[in-house]
Amino acid sequence: QRLLPIVPALTSLFTGREDILSWLEEHFIYGSFSLKFNLQQQFVLYELGGAGKTQIIAIINKESIEQFLVQVAHNAHLAEGTSVAALVWVCHQTEWLMIFDNADSPDLDLWKSFPVCSHGNIFITSQNKACIKYAPENFYRVGEMSNEESFSVLLKASHRFHLSEAEYAAARELVQELGHLALAIVQAGGYLNHHQHVKFCQYLESYKQDKPRYLRKIRAYNMDSYTLSVFSSWNLSYQKLDRKAKQVLILCSILHYSKMPIGILKRAWNTLAQSHELDVWEVKEALKLFIDDNGKWNDNSLEEALGNLQFYSLVEITGEGVAFLNIHPLVHVWSYKLLSTEKQKNAQMCAQQLFYPIQKEEMTCHDAVQ
Ligand SMILES: Nc1ncnc2c1ncn2[C@@H]1O[C@H](COP(=O)(O)OP(=O)(O)OP(=O)(O)O)[C@@H](O)[C@H]1O
Ligand SMILES: [Mg+2]
DSSP: OOSOSSOOOOOTTOOOOHHHHHHHHIIIIISTTTTOTTOOEEEEEEOSTTSSHHHHHHHHHHHHHHHHHHHHHHHTTOSSOSHHHHHHHHHTSOOOEEEETTOOOTTOOGGGGSOSSSOOEEEEEESOGGGGGGOTTSEEEOOOOOHHHHHHHHHHHHTOOSOOHHHHHHHHHHHHHTTTOHHHHHHHHHHHHHOTTSOHHHHHHHHHHOHHHHHSSOOTTOSSSOOOOHHHHHHHHHTTOOHHHHHHHHHHHHSOSSOEETHHHHHHHHHHTTOOOGGGHHHHHHHGGGBOTTSOBOHHHHHHHHHHHHTTTOOEEEOSSSOEEEOOHHHHHHHHHTSOHHHHHHHHHHHHHHTHHHHHHHHHHHHHHO
16 A cells, blocks of 8 residues: 555455456566566556446455565565565665556547656556557457356345346346446446335336436446446547547447448448439438548548547447447447437438448349349
8 A cells, every 4th residue: 555555446346357357467466567677567458438447456456466565575585575575675666556547538648647767567547549559568458347247246236146037037138238337237236226126127127118217327326436327427528529420429329339331431422422312411411521622532531530439439440351330339329319309310311321322232233133
């Protein structure tokens, strides 16, 4: 604690994350971290808001500090291999760990905040994937919790352990519906803890009927210091998006949340730009944001918008050769709910019109075959 006087509080519900913790243990304790003077080390954890980055930092501090100090004592060949001996010894050294938790703003330039020396260790958590530039070889995407971890957190948070078969099945389904997002699970669990008469089955049914109602609720039953609701955590990011990024998010909200081929946007523009049919007006208006002054599709413009969304881990791009856009299923629900009823209708028209070129090509092929 003398080394790390300000540490985030660890939730009593902390569960799982073995993969990330063992990766960190390897790097921090047994690997490059251990007394490697002459080389400053950086580590980055990134993911969507509410995924559990800060909590991972918290458990590292709580559980590993002792282990770390004992290792320091051994590595430094101290007569007494204890954490106390290590602490005394460390006081005479210049080795340190600096944590930048929630370093989310894309405007942050952390380089300026790094001590100018050739040793020490820096740990960063951020929603911004671009932060991996600080540690191009030592970064980790936190990802969703596993099915088992999510289920276990839900039971802990709701204080329900002896479940009937039906309740067990409903709880299993609920964690899936919550997209294995730590914050969403703890929020649902907190509600169920305070309403012990509400069964998992009931909660699941109501949740499925109106997800936004549950996800936007301020955490009146929060079990730790994270007080934002799932939606309000992302609303903070939304306010910082530019117009083009918001437009991409709108398109994502009405297409499937996983594996949307990014290339269809360009393909749609190239075909529909020539079309003067009135029934593609909505999609043309949407795609116009990504063209240059000559009316030609501008890949860079779309890249910028995607980069903007990645600052907050709102989208993920996968695939080699063909790039696909993926969003978390709850981000999908949220982004649709951000729109007014009129904009939702407009967005649905856009989605249908996006596929006109593909349908037309298929019909032409079909005619040719016939
Ligand atoms: N491993 C876990 N076990 C149980 N609950 C967890 C775990 N990780 C996160 N949570 C719950 O989710 C909440 C949000 O987690 P955390 O603050 O770590 O998110 P974050 O990724 O740092 O989000 P942000 O980007 O908004 O800072 C925590 O307050 C806690 O209630
Ligand atoms: Mg955080």
